[in-house]
Amino acid sequence: MDASRPAEGDATAAAASAGDVSAPRAAAQVERLETSECWTLLQEAHLGRLAVIHADGAPDVFPVNFTTHEGSLFVRTARDAKLLHIAQHPLVAFEVDGETADTRWSVVVRGRAARVTSDDELRRSGVRGLESWNPTPKLFAIKITASAVTGRRFPKRPGRADRLIPFEGRVRADDPPEPPHRSRGEPPQPIPHQGPRASTDARAGDAGAEHGD
Numbered sequence: 001m002d003a004s005r006p007a008e009g010d011a012t013a014a015a016a017s018a019g020d021v022s023a024p025r026a027a028a029q030v031e032r033l034e035t036s037e038c039w040t041l042l043q044e045a046h047l048g049r050l051a052v053i054h055a056d057g058a059p060d061v062f063p064v065n066f067t068t069h070e071g072s073l074f075v076r077t078a079r080d081a082k083l084l085h086i087a088q089h090p091l092v093a094f095e096v097d098g099e100t101a102d103t104r105w106s107v108v109v110r111g112r113a114a115r116v117t118s119d120d121e122l123r124r125s126g127v128r129g130l131e132s133w134n135p136t137p138k139l140f141a142i143k144i145t146a147s148a149v150t151g152r153r154f155p156k157r158p159g160r161a162d163r164l165i166p167f168e169g170r171v172r173a174d175d176p177p178e179p180p181h182r183s184r185g186e187p188p189q190p191i192p193h194q195g196p197r198a199s200t201d202a203r204a205g206d207a208g209a210e211h212g213d
Contacts, residue, residue, distance in 0.1 A: 033151030038107045041096065041151065043068050047133070048096040050075060050144075052082065052113070053089035060085070066094075067130045072145050073109060074116070074127035076138035086113040086142065094144055105153040109146045116141040 050062045064075045092113045097106040132138045
């Protein structure tokens with residue numbers, strides 16, 4: 001599964017416009033996972049995909065082994081491009097997916113990546129015990145502190161091949177309206193206000209005068 005997924009509402013609307021009446025029902029079968037369950041799935045996984053931004057601004061993805069500890073992900077790394085990328089662009093995304101006998105699921109973590117420089121953190125996180133499937137020696141570690149964790153799960157069933165249609169309309173949302181322009185010499189609009197309220201004693205005196213008291 002790709003870490004960059006279209007919003008379900010957009011997919012549902014597009015399918016409905018193409019005459020697919022089953023789109024709302026299919027969207028309803030997609031389950032949003034609680035954060036705690038997302039972490040449980042992360043703890044049980046061994047391989048994920050680290051999405052970073054190159055120093056030159058281009059995107060890239062690295063399949064990596066990882067471990068979790070106290071709301072963060074830890075990844076082994078060599079002195080390679082990943083260290084340079086996160087130094088320039090520390091915001092990253094991390095995707096893990098899997099399946100059971102009757103479901104498929106995906107978890108995406110967004111957060112900030114940094115080099116681990118503390119020997120105590122290397123020990124406490126358990127990353128020293130992490131085995132990398134890559135034959136290149138991995139002598140350093142990267143910590144990804146999660147700021148958002150989301151997950152989805154849906155029933156396992158045969159794949160779909162819906163009829164594709166050309167995309168129409170704008171992708172970006174409309175810009176918010178600009179505030180009305182006021183010339184430099186135009187006075188500001190007055191703030192509506194009410195006059196002071198008459199006191200209780202004054203209103204009582206007026207009422208007594210009307211009745212001859």
